[in-house]
Structure formats: structure tokens, C-alpha cells
Amino acid sequence: MFIVVLMLLMIASSHSSDKEVMEIAKLNKEIKELRAEFVDTRSIVMKLKLESTIKNKVLELELKPSETPPQVIKVITVK
Amino acid sequence: MPVTKKNILNKLYIVFVFIALFFIAIIFKMVDIQVAHGDKYRSLSEQLTLRNDTILANKGSVFSADGSLLATSMSQYEIRMDAYTVNSEVFEKNIQSLADSLSKMLGNTPNHWEQKIRKARTHKNRYLFIARRLGYNDYMKIKHFPIFNLGMYKGGFIAEQSTVRVHPLGKVAERTIGYDDYRGAPGIEGAYRKYLRGEHGLRKKQKIAKGQWKPISDNNEKEPIDGKDIVTTIDVNIQDIAHHSLLRQLEYYNADHGCVVVMETKTGEIKAISNLGRTSKGTYYEKRNYAIYETQEPGSAFKLMSLVAALEAKVIDTGTIVDTGEGRYKMHNRFIHDSKRGGYGKISAARALEVSSNIGFARLIDENFGKNPDAFISLLKKMHLHQKLGLPIKGEGTPTIPAPGDKKWSKNALPSIAYGYNLELTPLQTLTFYNAIANDGEMVKPKFVKEIRSWNNQVETFGKTVIDPQICSKSTIKKVREILKNVVVRGTGKKLYSKNFSMAGKTGTARTEYWMKDWETNRRYVSSFTGYFPTENPKYSCIVVISKPKVQKGYYGADVSGPVFKDIAQKIYTSSHIINKINGIEPNFESVKTNFERYYSIINKGVKAIPNVKGMAGMDAISLLENLGLKVIFQGNGKVIEQSIPEGQKIVKGTAIKLKLA
Structure with missing residues (x-):
């Protein structure tokens, strides 16, 4: 009788471990998909933020890159 | 009668002998398999249900100096269609909108796509090629197109995932970043392949249901070592x-x-x-x-x-x-x-x-x-x-x-x-x-x-x-x-x-x-x-x-x-700043000072009702009132001489207050 219980336990545990494996496979697939989404989205954003892309986009607004650098005025207080 | 009984008995013996012979044969064969060929079959069964699985190491990525990705491994999808499996009612109803969507995303005319899919349907093509090398976002989009959104069995949507090396910035510096595959190993990827590649791990696994494999022991035979990332000196903007x-x-x-x-x-x-x-x-x-x-x-x-x-x-x-x-x-x-x-x-x-x-x-x-x-x-x-x-x-x-x-x-x-x-x-x-x-x-x-x-x-x-x-x-x-x-x-x-x-x-x-x-x-x-x-x-x-x-x-x-x-x-x-340093010129006018002090004192007190802004400089009054949630309409320039809502009234957010400046 005891042995039967043990066997049942063993079967149950082996099934539950199988289930875990399926779960892991599912999660792995999800990781892959999320990673793909991340990289793909990031690559789209990176292309968008490239200066050459922005330059063409703002051309419609008749904006173009400045030919002189920004001037920073730094006020130093002399005490 | 006894004659017939004996006949039956005889027949029974014959049957018995046959069955006995049959069992002896089975037992003989069992012993034969177990003992004589046992090792061969045991190893065969192990081969079928056990395998030494390689755990793939993730390949490292290549970054630019500021951390933008220049090369990385990513999933890409190849889309195919089982044109025959789709229910004809659904098919006729949605084919045009599917063709429209496909042409918008992949080019070609809607007509081209419709013809193509219809032709595949009549030829019972269950593996019609639609697109390859799609990124994740495109894949999600195409998955939600009409017909395709019904899934694999009803919509005939087939997506095959594969891991590929991509350069997110496209053609930029492609040759210097390089690659490391069957074509050779030029560029940075080739030069630093031993870092990027990592080492594959090994693990024993047993076959279980649904085509999955279960690891036998907790420990891997050999742990995988992921590839390292390479940070280059390349500045994406330049x-x-x-x-x-x-x-x-x-x-x-x-x-x-x-x-x-x-x-x-x-x-x-x-x-x-x-x-x-x-x-x-x-x-x-x-x-x-x-x-x-x-x-x-x-x-x-x-x-x-x-x-x-x-x-x-x-x-x-x-x-x-x-x-x-x-x-x-x-x-x-x-x-x-x-x-x-x-x-x-x-x-x-x-x-x-x-x-x-x-x-x-x-x-x-x-x-x-x-x-x-x-x-x-x-x-x-x-x-x-x-x-x-x-x-x-x-x-x-x-x-x-x-x-x-x-x-x-x-x-x-x-x-x-x-x-x-x-x-x-x-x-x-x-x-x-x-x-x-x-x-x-x-x-x-x-x-x-x-x-x-x-x-x-x-x-x-x-x-x-x-x-x-x-x-x-x-x-x-x-x-x-x-x-x-x-x-x-x-x-x-x-x-x-x-x-x-x-x-x-x-x-x-x-x-x-x-x-x-x-x-x-x-x-x-x-x-x-x-x-x-x-x-x-x-x-x-x-x-x-x-x-x-x-x-x-x-x-x-x-x-x-x-x-x-x-x-x-x-x-x-x-893109480099020119810094002009100016020695402290702090404006110091009496009127400015008093104005500011008045404004500052009102703010510090915490305003509960409409304050008196008469005599205050216009810009101070406007910022003060707008911060209270009022809409300010003003006329003129200078100091406030009139305010439409008198002092002390309750503040109702969004109401307009008119100011006259002079």
C-alpha cells in the first residue's frame, strides 16, 4: 500500500515537472518575442532620431540645421 | 456421442498445442531480445528518448560609443499562408480587405495580392509565400490582418520564427561592423568573434509529450556562456x-x-x-x-x-x-x-x-x-x-x-x-x-x-x-x-x-x-x-x-x-557650445525689487481667494493668476489698473479674469 502511494507520488511529480518544462518553453518563446519587440522598436526609434531623418522631416516646416553653434551665456557672480 | 466428444477433445489438444507453441515462441523471443540483443535495443531506446541538448549561448551585441545598438541577434519572421484551409464564406468576404492591407504594407497592388492568393487557393497551395525577414512589429501587424487574425487553422496564417543578426541602423557602417557567418568574418564582428560568440552549453534531456524535452538532472553537463558585448568607438551622429x-x-x-x-x-x-x-x-x-x-x-x-x-x-x-x-x-x-x-x-x-x-x-x-x-x-x-x-x-x-x-x-x-x-x-x-x-x-x-x-x-x-x-x-x-x-x-x-x-x-x-x-x-x-x-x-x-x-x-x-x-x-x-562668460551684472533697481517682494509675499502666504493685483506689474499679475487656475485676458501694457473680479472672492478654476494694464 505504501509503495503504491509512493508510486502515485512519483507519477504525479514527474507529470508536474513535465508541466514546468512546457511552461518554461512557453516563457522562452515569450522572451524571444519580447526581445524581438524591443530590438525592433528600438531600431525604429534610432532611425527616427538620426539627424538625417529629422533634417528631412523638419524641411516641411522650413526648418534647417543651424550653421553656427549655440551661444551659452554663463553669468559668473563676483562677490 | 462419445465419438464426437473425443473429436472435440482432440481438436482442443491441437489448439492447446498451438497456443502453447505460440507462447513458447513469444517467451523465447522475449528472452532473445532481452539477453542477446538487449544492449542494442536499450541504446536505441535511449537514442530516441534521450538526447544531449545544446543550450545555445546568446550572441553578444555590438554597440556604438553612446550605447546605440549597431548589431544584435533578433527574431525575424517569415510569413506564409495556407490558402486552402480558409472557409470559403470567410474567404470571399475578407479577401479584398486582406489584399488591401498586404499591399499597403508590402507594396504591389491589392489586385496583385488578391490574384496571387486566389490562384494559390485553386491550386490548393497550403504554403504560399507572403513575406520574409519581417521584424516583430510588422509581424504583429500582419498577424492582425483580416483572415490572418483567425489563426493558423482557420485563417491559414503560418509564421516561421528564426534568429538572425540584424543591424538596427540599416546600411550605416555595415561593412565595418561586419558579420560572422557562412559568408566569412569581416569587420568588428569577425575580429571579435571569440568574444561575441560565447560557448554553447550541454544538457541531457528526455523526450516527453507534445514534442518537448525534459532535462533529466538539475545540473547542466556544461553551462552555456553567453557572448560578450562589444562597445565600439563609433559615434552615431557623426x-x-x-x-x-x-x-x-x-x-x-x-x-x-x-x-x-x-x-x-x-x-x-x-x-x-x-x-x-x-x-x-x-x-x-x-x-x-x-x-x-x-x-x-x-x-x-x-x-x-x-x-x-x-x-x-x-x-x-x-x-x-x-x-x-x-x-x-x-x-x-x-x-x-x-x-x-x-x-x-x-x-x-x-x-x-x-x-x-x-x-x-x-x-x-x-x-x-x-x-x-x-x-x-x-x-x-x-x-x-x-x-x-x-x-x-x-x-x-x-x-x-x-x-x-x-x-x-x-x-x-x-x-x-x-x-x-x-x-x-x-x-x-x-x-x-x-x-x-x-x-x-x-x-x-x-x-x-x-x-x-x-x-x-x-x-x-x-x-x-x-x-x-x-x-x-x-x-x-x-x-x-x-x-x-x-x-x-x-x-x-x-x-x-x-x-x-x-x-x-x-x-x-x-x-x-x-x-x-x-x-x-x-x-x-x-x-x-x-x-x-x-x-x-x-x-x-x-x-x-x-x-x-x-x-x-x-x-x-x-x-x-x-x-x-x-x-x-x-x-x-x-554641435559644440560656445560659452561666453559674463561677470556678474545683477540688475538692482528699486522698483523691480519692490514688485518682486510683493509678488513673493503673496505667493508665500498661500492664496485662498482672489488677491489684489492692482498696481502690480502685468507679468507678475498674469503668472500669479494663471497659477491659481484662472484664465487671464488682458489689455494694454505695464501695471495693472483694473481687475474684473474684486479682491477676496472665491477662486473658481477656469473662470476668466480681465485685467487692464497701463
Whole structure:
């Protein structure tokens, strides 16, 4: 009788471990998909933020890159 | 009756014997299988249900200096369609909108897609190709198209995932980043493959239901080691400018190929490298790493090296006068020409570099080193011009500088070398020399990779490698830097001069393939511009080489390659701030002070009802009231003389208050 219980336990545990494996496979697939989404989205954003892309986009607004650098005025207080 | 009974019994015995024989046979076979062939079958069963599974190591990524991804491994999808499985009612209802969606996303007309899918349906095609190499976002989009959104069995949507290496920035610097697969291993990916790849792990697994495999033990036989990440020195912004500027010039001049490299003067870090070659259709792409592999005659760019060598030998000075005559000079039975008709006459050595006079340099070098060419060649070699840089990226071209006694050597070899022919260098080698001049004589090795990381830990960092701490004397450097500055101010690079920012460099217009018979009818040149900016305390050096521009449109270094150089210099100049320091001028007017104090006291008290703003400066009153959630409508300019809601009333957010200013 005891042995039967043990066997049942063993079967149950082996099934539950199988289930875990399926779960892991599912999660792995999800990781892959999320990673793909991340990289793909990031690559789209990176292309968008490239200066050459922005330059063409703002051309419609008749904006173009400045030919002189920004001037920073730094006020130093002399005490 | 007994007779029949016995008959039955006899039959029964026969059956019994048969069954007994049958069982004996089975038992015999069982024993046979277990004992005689047991090992064979046991191992067979193990093979079928057990396997040594490799756990794939994740490949590392390649980053730019600022952390943008340049190359990484990612899932991509190939989409196919089972055109036959779809229910005909659903199919007829949605086919048009599916075709519409597909044409919007993948091009071609809706009609084309409809025809294609219908045809596949009649042919019972269960594996119709739709698109390949789709990124995740496109995959999600296409998955939600009509019909496809019904899934695999009802909608016939088939997606096959695969892991591929992608360059998120597209074509930019593709060749230098490189790849590592069946095609070979060029670029950074190839050079650092042992870091990127990692090591696959091993694990024993047992087959279970649904085609899955279950690990047998907790421990892996061998743990996988993920690949490391490579952080390059490439600056995405400079790279972007360089790439597009080069592309524009190549397209305009319809040139065969070109390259541009930007290098940080002090450290030798390569900030941008772009190599574009023309396809048969006339478009350009990163074909080969010209900057690294292509050895060619540098032409006028080499005059700098000649001048430095001559100055070092102290045989001439920048003021030494040379007679370049009328632009045509016969030396050792061969004519040398200058690009200006009529010639430059008598000019100084410095001016000869500014205007890039071939005759000037041929004479200066030939007359001073003609009797002892070895001295000149050994000076060049002392400056490491005959050595490879020893880059980790494979395929670097070997420079050649002939010496007396070589096959290539002749009486004309020395004067030719003086103005950049009869020897070969790669663009990067030329740039390394110019960078040394910009860096006060310290020659640093070009560097592509900053560090190797594993997650957030540095694994290995690469410092700067000095090839030679001082390639020539400081006084020589000072002299040639002054001349290089003047090349842009008043020499061959005059067109590039800008009063806003400074740059220095040398143009180059070298003939190429002039040994071919058709050269006179189809002239081919290599236009280049090599230099650094700004002229004082240079931060970056840069080389632009464009091969075989269409001669009708122009071929001079300053016209073809110079603009790319200028674009980059200008970009870097405009993105650095100019800081003006002003010594503390704090405004100190009584009225301003009282106004501010009144405003400040009201705010500090915490306002619960409409305050009295009469007499307050308009800008203070408006900001005060708007911060309370009121809408301010005002008239006039100056101080408040009237407010439409009197003091002390409850504040109702969003109500309008009218102010009169005077």
C-alpha cells in the first residue's frame, strides 16, 4: 500500500515537472518575442532620431540645421 | 456421442498445442531480445528518448560609443499562408480587405495580392509565400490582418520564427561592423568573434509529450556562456552625417566608390567610417571596406609626407624657392605637369604645398635627394609609412614604398614619390599620418573598439596604442600645420574656407588606372581630402576619398571630397557650445525689487481667494493668476489698473479674469 502511494507520488511529480518544462518553453518563446519587440522598436526609434531623418522631416516646416553653434551665456557672480 | 466428444477433445489438444507453441515462441523471443540483443535495443531506446541538448549561448551585441545598438541577434519572421484551409464564406468576404492591407504594407497592388492568393487557393497551395525577414512589429501587424487574425487553422496564417543578426541602423557602417557567418568574418564582428560568440552549453534531456524535452538532472553537463558585448568607438551622429554626406557626393558625381573616416586626434578612436560602392543599378551600399583594404597611390595627399621628410633632413626650409616654370617640366626624359595652365613660376616650398605643385615637389625632392634616394626613403620608413597598422579587422592592405634596387625603382621613382605616385597606401594609413601631425607628432593607432562588456561589467578595455611618440620634430610640425591651414585659406582648398570655423588639410587629385590604354579618352581620378579641425588644438582628423567621379562634373579633391569633410567639420562645430562668460551684472533697481517682494509675499502666504493685483506689474499679475487656475485676458501694457473680479472672492478654476494694464 505504501509503495503504491509512493508510486502515485512519483507519477504525479514527474507529470508536474513535465508541466514546468512546457511552461518554461512557453516563457522562452515569450522572451524571444519580447526581445524581438524591443530590438525592433528600438531600431525604429534610432532611425527616427538620426539627424538625417529629422533634417528631412523638419524641411516641411522650413526648418534647417543651424550653421553656427549655440551661444551659452554663463553669468559668473563676483562677490 | 462419445465419438464426437473425443473429436472435440482432440481438436482442443491441437489448439492447446498451438497456443502453447505460440507462447513458447513469444517467451523465447522475449528472452532473445532481452539477453542477446538487449544492449542494442536499450541504446536505441535511449537514442530516441534521450538526447544531449545544446543550450545555445546568446550572441553578444555590438554597440556604438553612446550605447546605440549597431548589431544584435533578433527574431525575424517569415510569413506564409495556407490558402486552402480558409472557409470559403470567410474567404470571399475578407479577401479584398486582406489584399488591401498586404499591399499597403508590402507594396504591389491589392489586385496583385488578391490574384496571387486566389490562384494559390485553386491550386490548393497550403504554403504560399507572403513575406520574409519581417521584424516583430510588422509581424504583429500582419498577424492582425483580416483572415490572418483567425489563426493558423482557420485563417491559414503560418509564421516561421528564426534568429538572425540584424543591424538596427540599416546600411550605416555595415561593412565595418561586419558579420560572422557562412559568408566569412569581416569587420568588428569577425575580429571579435571569440568574444561575441560565447560557448554553447550541454544538457541531457528526455523526450516527453507534445514534442518537448525534459532535462533529466538539475545540473547542466556544461553551462552555456553567453557572448560578450562589444562597445565600439563609433559615434552615431557623426557616422550619420558622414554616411549621408558621402552618399550625396557619390550620387552627384556618379563615382565608383568612396570612403570617409573620422578619427579622434588624441586617442585614435574611429568616430565614423563609411564605405560606399556603386551597384550595377547605380545605387550605393556598403560594398567593401575601402578605407581599410584599398591600397592606392595617394597622389597629392602624400606631398605632406615628402615635405615633412625634407624638413626633417634639413635640406630645405618652408621658404626655399623652387622654380615651377610654366606648368610643364622635363625631368629624366619625362614631363611633369601642374594643374594650373601657365604654371606658378617661382614659389616657396610652403606655397608649393598650398597650390599642390607637382613640379615643385618633384624638383625639391629630386634635387636634394637625387644622389642619395635611400636617405629619403628611410625617412619615410622612419615615419612608419611602410608598415601595416595591425588592425584587428582583417583585410588591411599592405603599403608599398619602393626603394633603390626594387623592381619598381627607376630614375623617375623618386620625383614620383615626392608627389604621391609610385607608392601605395590605404586611406586609413594616410589618415593615421595626418592625425599624427594634428596630434603634435604622436602617432596613435586607429581604434575601433572601446571595451568589451558582459551585462554591466567591463571585461576588457582597450586604451590607446601609440605607434610612435614623436614621428618628427615639433618645429617641423608647427611649420607644416601652418601650411595646411593656408591650403584652406588660400590654396587648393580655398572653396571650403569658412569664416565661422577653422579646418586644415590637403586636397588630392590622383590619376588612377593611367597605365590603361583608354585613359586619355576616359580619364579616371581619385579625389581626396585629408585633414583635421579645428586648426588650433585639433579634435578630429578626417579623410575622404572618392574614386572615379564623373570627370565632366568635376574631379578635383576640393570639389568632390572636400564638401564631405566640410559637412562633418561644420556639424561638429555647430554641435559644440560656445560659452561666453559674463561677470556678474545683477540688475538692482528699486522698483523691480519692490514688485518682486510683493509678488513673493503673496505667493508665500498661500492664496485662498482672489488677491489684489492692482498696481502690480502685468507679468507678475498674469503668472500669479494663471497659477491659481484662472484664465487671464488682458489689455494694454505695464501695471495693472483694473481687475474684473474684486479682491477676496472665491477662486473658481477656469473662470476668466480681465485685467487692464497701463
